[in-house]
Amino acid sequence: MDNQTAVVGTFEKIEEVEKAIRRLRAENIPINSVYSPFHSSEIREALGEPSLGPGRFFTLFGAIAGIATGIFLAVYTAAQWRFIVGGKYPIPYVPTVIPAFEFLILFAVFFSLGGMLWLNKMPKRRLSKTYDKRFSQDLFGIVVYCSASDCDGIEARMEQLGAREVRRIE
């Protein structure tokens, strides 16, 4: 990979980081990551990201798998027992709604969580080199990967945009 060096600009205020993202994107400087201590729709909008991630497909798959499991369990167990009362068919359909519904919720939640962990490559033992402990506390960080020739310019641009600190990470 050409761009092995990362430039990390650290910002104090959300307005500053939002402005910096918009400027860097306008100048076609590719932003690798933006760290923030909380979920910010301003940052997401500045990055031009959609509000929902691909995790929603995990949820959908889990929900379908859950309904199928719930119905299967109820129907299968009734078929095993064959407790015929009054000549009625041994598999009742109405009561399958409850296990189907509960398993829908359960599996959808499992898959949502699993999807989030998988997409975020979690759990992980080592944090990224570009990560700074202050990013979970009170600072924001913009990470840009660059080639050796571009890094100086990007560092200077981050400083112009109000970065409190700019670091280069090899």
Added chain:
Amino acid sequence: MQSGQPQGLTSYAEADLQIIRTMWHPGTFYWFWIMVTGLGVAVGAIAWGYQIVTGLGAANVMHPVMWASYLTNFVFWVGIAHSGTLISAILFLFRASWRTTVSRASEAMTIFAVMIAGLFPLIHLGRVWIVYWILPYPNERNLWPNFQSPLVFDVIAISTYLTVSFLFWYTGMIPDLATIRDRTTGWRSRVYGFLALGWEGSNQSWRHYGTAYLFFAALATPLVISVHSVVSWDFALGISPGWHSTIFAPYFVAGAIHSGLAMVLVLLIPLRKIYKFENLLTIYVFEQIARTIILTGLIVGYSYAVEHFMSVYSGNEPEATQYHWRMTGYYSWCYWMMVVCNVFVPIALFFKKVRTNLKALFTIGILVLIGMWFERLVIIAGTQAHEFDPYSWGVYKYPSMVEWCILVGSFSLFFFLFLLFAKFLPTISITELKEAIPPGEIKG
């Protein structure tokens, strides 16, 4: 300014420090209550052990009232569990600002309450070691649980609710655990780092997290409604007078939220005082909870009235007799206690002076909890004591010493677990708190 937003925070670091400092030095008051509740847990455990050794005769459970205080406690605790998810999920979807500072503690309340509720069917079972028979697994007799039974619905619903509530709570806490990891050193940093699963808070992480959390909330919302509906069907699917009613599901859900909100008041008012969270748990937040209690109290009152009306208007003699007996019979004082505490006491919350007075709110919270416990007793024991045939009438003569000890043990365990939570985990969501600080108030 009246709002649910945190007051007086001028930096994100302040939000971190205000929450995290409560975890390291809780003070002597805290340790005193840990001891008291720990003692209560021991009392409950000994009583349960005694019952296991001597049999269910140690409880006053006998024909015709086979479901007595243990099932009352079960339904009561499931009800308590409801507001946590209501606050965290439904208010999240509606973007209610006052949710921010109360959601974490309410979610914790939910989990502990469901755990305790789950203990009561085991206690009631007597032979607790064969509880696994209820689980759907292929045993040697090829005898499966009956999925047409509301009791099996209940097992599925409650275990789903516990699992989903726990995952919702834990997922919401991951970014906070990362904050604590980064603000500590040594073994604390390692433990919280392990629990934070390597969270970094990049834009990609937040996006996937936001998607998952939104779906968690969207899935938990119908779950809240379904769980207590299923609990109500334990009764409503039986043909007993006083139980066999289509109103039971919404009536139980409203009652559950009513009692859960009362418990939120009872937990958060002392928490605010002990942890000096006056700037976070503002009066406005409590006022909003009080307003919601007015709503649930009115629904519960309406349900009580409609039940009685239906019993008379339907011309169903056993049903009408049952409701008349509730008002005038053996459990009539419990019935009137329930009506007064659940319906009339919350009417006081229509007055702003009461809604904004924490002592009054705390008292009303306690009274509603008492009222809701009696409601469960009246419904469960009352119906079994006075069914169709006069020759099988009989009463449950209130809890035995073992039952009282187990009840005390359950409350002690609940508060004990909540105190442990308050010591080791952030009681208010740190990241949501930072999100709620208006950017203009942040000083560089």
